[in-house]
Amino acid sequence: MRKRNHRSTASRAAVAAVTAAVLGVATLTACDASGGNSPGPKGSTAAAKPSPKPTPAWDTSPRSVAAVGDSITRGFDACTVLSDCPEVSWATGSDAQVKSLAVRLLGKSRARTHSWNYARTGARMADLPAQMARAGAARPELVAVMAGANDACRATAGAMTPVAGFRADFEEALRQLRRAAPKAQVYVMSVPDLKRLWSEGRANPLGKQVWKLGICSSMLADPDAMDAAATARRDAVQQRVEAYNEVLKDVCAKDRRCRSDDGAVFGYRFDEDQLSHWDWFHPSRDGQARLAALAYRGVTAKEPLV
Template structure:
């Protein structure tokens, strides 16, 4: 009996130790929630995504493309067909696609200026920030390449500093505003399409992008080199836009979609054969909407 008693005590001790061991660990499994009120395994709330795919207001900054220049009449702005904020049913602008026609009229604003260069963007950002938009669209850089000569084009280092300044200006006022950045179009592609129009070439003589469009029919080595120089500069600008945007978690670059888009004669102004037509504006709106509403940037 004495030995049996000792054996019983030993078994009891082992069982007690096992129970104590379980109470010190997760007795209901490593992935299961703990008892109510303990805080262990409590379900965490789903974090709010950094990028909102359905912003409720839009402000646009940039140059003549965002102003709808030459889309409705020669050498004139036509903001109602702007890809970013226009009201035209033919375009179905980004603002209309995101907000609906009625809300877009009340909650979208266009601060782009025909002829603007990247150095002007900070001032436009400051104006746009006063409206406190949830999304700001950027399309700028073509005029930095469209200069009287290739030597007059904005240096890439200056372009970068100016874009960074513009982003700092916006962030100083609106830390959580989202930014959509469109790439600069392939200006050489526009030249190759527009040079087939006698009227277009006449309008080009009025000073439309002379670095690319000057002497449009010249195909000698110097002219070819000039156009390639402009094209390379545009590609460098797009690299800057991509890199600077990547440093901001609330910024989305279009991935070069506008640069890669093959504008045809239907997408170019019938007056200057260089700026987007109404149809071209619609294509830009499609690219922007696809980028803004994508599940990931």
């Protein structure tokens, strides 16, 4: 009897020890699996840290595209003189030579039914909120933006849109979009380098004659004048364009679903082949194709172009 009792007591002790060990391991495992933000033991004074909000992943293959902006996005003077030519638009056109952003992202067939162009020739940033409201109503997955050249291209340098007003209008444009399409992605193209445009176009006698009609006079008036006043005027326009581009980048960075091209369009070293041979100002078909390629590169990049 004593031996039997001794063995029973020993067995019960062994079982108790194993059970305690198993429970201890299970408890540790549960703590490890729950992570650092799990509640502490009852009565613990340690406060739980809130989990950070996840940043939404950028979709590199959106299935619908809307475009807003000005004459560049309407393909003005790319096909016929003094006319819109939306079929060659860098953003939504169907032209095979251009191969627009919409065609590159969606394919030719889907681009015909799932892309929309709300840009307007002559539009300035003040017109963008209304365009964005229309774009938002279509519920696109991506909105492509290119605006600001007309804010710098005025009759005089003094008539350019103030930077503060430019910022306020762009912020309002994004608010208008978010009211109708809160999850739409936005890709913002920078304002082109107008001073390079002057430098390239002034080498062509026909271009200089066309500019006398009043095209972007703040930059292009008296193209051969190199005196201090003309130089200061062109420098003022260039500085304003650079300020606009900083605004586009800064405002876009505050929207979690917005990307800017980080100056890719402004920095592109275009030449005469990329300019319309009717006005030596707007992009030609080739210029529209280059813009489409730049936009596609930015939209499909896994990380923003910085």
